[in-house]
Amino acid sequence: MTVKLQMLGTGSAFAKRYANNNGIISTSNTKLFIDCGITAPLALHQLGLTFDQLDGVIITHLHGDHVGGLEEYGFQMMFRYKRKPKLYIATTLVEPLWENTLKGGMSQPGLECLEDVFDVHPLEPDTNYAIDDELSIRLIQTPHIPDKSSYSLLVNETFFYSADMRFQPQLLEQLVQQGVTSIWHDCQLVGAGEVHATITELLSLPPSIQSRVSLMHYGDERSEWEGRTGLMPFIEPHHVYTIDS
Numbered sequence: 343m344t345v346k347l348q349m350l351g352t353g354s355a356f357a358k359r360y361a362n363n364n365g366i367i368s369t370s371n372t373k374l375f376i377d378c379g380i381t382a383p384l385a386l387h388q389l390g391l392t393f394d395q396l397d398g399v400i401i402t403h404l405h406g407d408h409v410g411g412l413e414e415y416g417f418q419m420m421f422r423y424k425r426k427p428k429l430y431i432a433t434t435l436v437e438p439l440w441e442n443t444l445k446g447g448m449s450q451p452g453l454e455c456l457e458d459v460f461d462v463h464p465l466e467p468d469t470n471y472a473i474d475d476e477l478s479i480r481l482i483q484t485p486h487i488p489d490k491s492s493y494s495l496l497v498n499e500t501f502f503y504s505a506d507m508r509f510q511p512q513l514l515e516q517l518v519q520q521g522v523t524s525i526w527h528d529c530q531l532v533g534a535g536e537v538h539a540t541i542t543e544l545l546s547l548p549p550s551i552q553s554r555v556s557l558m559h560y561g562d563e564r565s566e567w568e569g570r571t572g573l574m575p576f577i578e579p580h581h582v583y584t585i586d587s
């Protein structure tokens with residue numbers, strides 16, 4: 343059983359050297375986007391892939407660097423490939439994704455709700471969902487923007503993908519105690535960490551946690567930080583990682 347994860351990009355929302363922090367998670371049967379942000383359609387093309395080569399998408403929250411590519415994804419699947427992609431998303435985000443993000447661009451006669459475009463699979467947090475025989479996903483609600491729902495992903499009980507979240511050392515400790523062996527964490531390299539964990543905060547983690555952490559969702563200043571991130575390597579865009587070995 344091998345689950346692979348390849349990042350289309352590893353950049354922060356404002357990064358220009360790195361595409362949005364979106365991934366492709368795959369098993370022998372299934373290939374899904376993890377988020378589909380503004381730069382995802384171009385990043386996918388640059389990897390030599392097309393939308394019909396994926397089965398669907400898992401969404402973590404409604405910022406543009408995570409959902410800004412969904413209009414093109416939905417339209418390409420509808421008009422070019424004639425198939426509804428799967429959309430795995432927290433129940434709380436189903437209505438706002440349509441009403442606040444997609445409706446303005448996508449609504450027309452026959453396209454009146456999210457289900458008209460996607461095969462929607464609403465997910466409850468703290469519940470494991472078997473995507474296929476090799477892949478289970480659990481959403482964990484984590485703090486990002488006050489009063490806006492945002493979710494991290496726990497994959498096969500062993501891999502934690504923060505998506506966008508503020509520093510939560512107790513949660514990270516608890517996850518490791520429960521058997522998580524690998525943590526991919528968003529990382530703000532410059533400035534105060536009002537909505538993301540900062541590199542300073544992450545460097546305060548004990549070695550037992552740091553040794554499991556890799557850094558993603560970083561800014562264009564990454565090169566200035568090479569060798570200065572403790573035990574935590576940067577995730578490389580486009581590299582194919584095996585995440586549950």
Ligand SMILES: Nc1ccn([C@@H]2O[C@@H]3COP(=O)(O)O[C@H]3[C@H]2O)c(=O)n1
Pocket residue numbers: 354355356405406407487506536537
């Ligand atoms: N309260 C907020 C809201 C947003 N932001 C910035 O906007 C970005 C949106 O995408 P993100 O990846 O969540 O990162 C957010 C912050 O850079 C921010 O800095 N403070």
Ligand SMILES: [Zn+2]
Pocket residue numbers: 354355363405407408506559
């Ligand atoms: Zn983001």
Ligand SMILES: [Zn+2]
Pocket residue numbers: 403405486506
């Ligand atoms: Zn965000």
